[in-house]
Amino acid sequence: MKKDVVSTGVKNNLPRTPPALGAAERGRGASISYQSSRVTLLGEGEGQKALTPAPSREPPSDEKGPLSPHQRSNQAFQVRHKASLYQRRVPLPGHPTNGDDDAYAQHIASYSKGLPHNALGEVDPEAYARLIAALSTGRSEHFEAVPLGGVHKLCNPQAAYAYALEGPDSHHLGMTVPPTFSSAETAAEMVELYWQALCRDVPYAAFPVDDRVGQACTELMACSQYRGPRQNGQVTPACLFRGNTPSDLAGPPISQFLWQDVPQGVLQVVQKARFPVVGQDHLTAYEEWLAVQQGALPAGVTTTEEVPRHIRCGRDLAEYVLRDHPFQAFLNAALLLVSLGEAAFSSANPYHGWRTQRGELTFGPCNVLDVVVRVASVAMKAAWYQKWLVHRRLRPEAMGGRIHLHMTGRTRYPLHPDVLHAGVLTRVYDRQGTYLLSQAAPGGAPLHPAYPSGHAAVAGACATVLKAFFKEAYVLPASVVASEDGQLLLPYEGAPLTVGGELHKLASNIALAGVAAGTGFRSDAMEGMRLGEAVAIGFLRDLRGTYHEHFSGFTLTRLDGVEVNIR
Numbered sequence: 001m002k003k004d005v006v007s008t009g010v011k012n013n014l015p016r017t018p019p020a021l022g023a024a025e026r027g028r029g030a031s032i033s034y035q036s037s038r039v040t041l042l043g044e045g046e047g048q049k050a051l052t053p054a055p056s057r058e059p060p061s062d063e064k065g066p067l068s069p070h071q072r073s074n075q076a077f078q079v080r081h082k083a084s085l086y087q088r089r090v091p092l093p094g095h096p097t098n099g100d101d102d103a104y105a106q107h108i109a110s111y112s113k114g115l116p117h118n119a120l121g122e123v124d125p126e127a128y129a130r131l132i133a134a135l136s137t138g139r140s141e142h143f144e145a146v147p148l149g150g151v152h153k154l155c156n157p158q159a160a161y162a163y164a165l166e167g168p169d170s171h172h173l174g175m176t177v178p179p180t181f182s183s184a185e186t187a188a189e190m191v192e193l194y195w196q197a198l199c200r201d202v203p204y205a206a207f208p209v210d211d212r213v214g215q216a217c218t219e220l221m222a223c224s225q226y227r228g229p230r231q232n233g234q235v236t237p238a239c240l241f242r243g244n245t246p247s248d249l250a251g252p253p254i255s256q257f258l259w260q261d262v263p264q265g266v267l268q269v270v271q272k273a274r275f276p277v278v279g280q281d282h283l284t285a286y287e288e289w290l291a292v293q294q295g296a297l298p299a300g301v302t303t304t305e306e307v308p309r310h311i312r313c314g315r316d317l318a319e320y321v322l323r324d325h326p327f328q329a330f331l332n333a334a335l336l337l338v339s340l341g342e343a344a345f346s347s348a349n350p351y352h353g354w355r356t357q358r359g360e361l362t363f364g365p366c367n368v369l370d371v372v373v374r375v376a377s378v379a380m381k382a383a384w385y386q387k388w389l390v391h392r393r394l395r396p397e398a399m400g401g402r403i404h405l406h407m408t409g410r411t412r413y414p415l416h417p418d419v420l421h422a423g424v425l426t427r428v429y430d431r432q433g434t435y436l437l438s439q440a441a442p443g444g445a446p447l448h449p450a451y452p453s454g455h456a457a458v459a460g461a462c463a464t465v466l467k468a469f470f471k472e473a474y475v476l477p478a479s480v481v482a483s484e485d486g487q488l489l490l491p492y493e494g495a496p497l498t499v500g501g502e503l504h505k506l507a508s509n510i511a512l513a514g515v516a517a518g519t520g521f522r523s524d525a526m527e528g529m530r531l532g533e534a535v536a537i538g539f540l541r542d543l544r545g546t547y548h549e550h551f552s553g554f555t556l557t558r559l560d561g562v563e564v565n566i567r
Contacts, residue, residue, distance in 0.1 A: 083166075087542075093174030095390050098391070098393075109180070111394050111395065111449035113295070114149060114150065114154055114447045115127040115147065117294055120410065120411055121401045121405070130145055130146045149294030149295045150295025152297075153295075154447050156448070157384075160385045162381050166542045167378045168538035173382055173531060175391075175527055175531055178393050178527070179225075181394075183225070184224045186419075186521070188225050189522050191219060191220060192220060194424040194425065194428055195215075195220070196241055196518070199216060200315040201313055202313060203312050205483070210237075217236055217240055218235075221235045222418075223422075227244070229244050241512065242512075243507070243508025244526055245508065247498075247501035250495060250505075251505075252482075255333075256476055256480065257332060258509060259311070259482060260478075263335055269332075271311075271332075273308055273319075274306070274308050275304060275315065275316040276304055277305055280302055282439045282441060283298075283397060283439045284434055285432075285434065286434055286436065289434075292444055293401070298443040301442055307487070309486030310488075312483075317509060318514075321455055321510060321513035326454060327372065327462055330459070330463065330506070331369065334372045335369070338365045338369070340477075342358075343474070348551065348554065349469075350363060350551050351364070363469075363551075371469075375462060375464075376458045378535050379532040380458060382531055382532070383453070387450075387452070388448070388449060391451045393449050393450040393521075393524070395520070397436075397437055397439055397519070400518075403415060403419065403437075404435035406420070407420070437518050439517065440517040444518070445518075450519075451527070452525075453514050453524040454528070455511060455528070456507075456514075456528025456531075457532035460507055461535045462536075463503045464540075467557065468536075471499060472498060473499070473500065476496075478491075479496075511529050530559060533558060537558075537564060552567060554566040554567075
């Protein structure tokens, strides 16, 4: 197995004196000096006198520990300083694009949902120019000058400029460029999306015998650039719509972490929900589709079943992600893993075998639960930078509109023959009277660009930190599989399912749920996961330098199978 080593460059408990700060580093703003729990405010400008504390009447300190207060202050500075220096010294990546944003005068390949559009669903050029101007300056008043076509607001474009104090800066991570509008890969992704929409209500347990599933496999095999998984070179029901890691093909299509009951303190949360009634697809009529591109409120609503069930099909998985908090599934996974006890924690955990101590705030449950949530925010910032400031890829629902208009002869677009000649388009038209890509949610995709998927970035990051804290080879006990109707969890009979494998599968489930919903492309999901993984590795590198315990470092297996040591 290949190995990568990521070094922190920080040795714990070595008191050092920080370098003196010059005038440029000190700046001219207000600062706060902490002295014996008293606060001294230093002047905000020239000519202002410092406010000094009254003489301290506090009792003498009896602080214990290997460092004096001054040494501790210096050491805390060094930990932060070395982490930031490391990140600064990493070579800056390039941020190439696929060129689509500049290739078409009508911006037909660029994200524009929520802005004014013409009758063909093409964005108003002036409105798009104002969006680009606002993204270029980052100024709030310029964003407020962007015209909207309806009531829905753009989703947080200014998050693209936000900083994070742990891990790499969002601008310091590169990505593979997404497939172009007219490419064979985008065509294959759309063929997959159309088939996924037609198969949303097919229970996973019925995949081996369902005719639609078999036809989807045959047609995807015919796409020259289909990038989904295969078994012995073939697209089969056992790998259809799954993720691209080897673990994704082991066992059931849904991760154990989305099925098993979740221990939450005194509660035992059963992972059942009132999922949507079958057959509820949205944005299949052209006028409704066009209104939603403008930012109008959706006309449709979602009706849910009366009886809760476990996730059993693509529609259920889509609904989970349409309504979750992005880190939710991984917080549940963390709670499940913590409940397995010390034996499930990584062998590098320094508290293994200790007689008088156990981990809690460090290397224990509190540490795990805290980190899995914090890293999600850093991953989202990285994704938002790529979405808004680099790629601005259109959503699949917009691509479906381009295909519909081309197929009905209202206009012509440079679409690849692999999608124009796909048999799935005939099935879609026979079903709904348009060639639009149906959506699982009434409003379709959220109002931010497609590439990369934010959920996928969170999935890659959260799964990575959980692999760092737990034994990837640990076999999960009492594995289950949902019944065809989703009412029962049945004992799983098959090869043992491991922590690492099921975390990879969970990441793919969450990342690819957007494909099931019709809101994202496969490449949005797969590349988003890789971005999140890179975020987490940098995050863990900074985290490594904050521990007091003697610790050999984090070891984990990346999505590509390479073992990484962070020490």
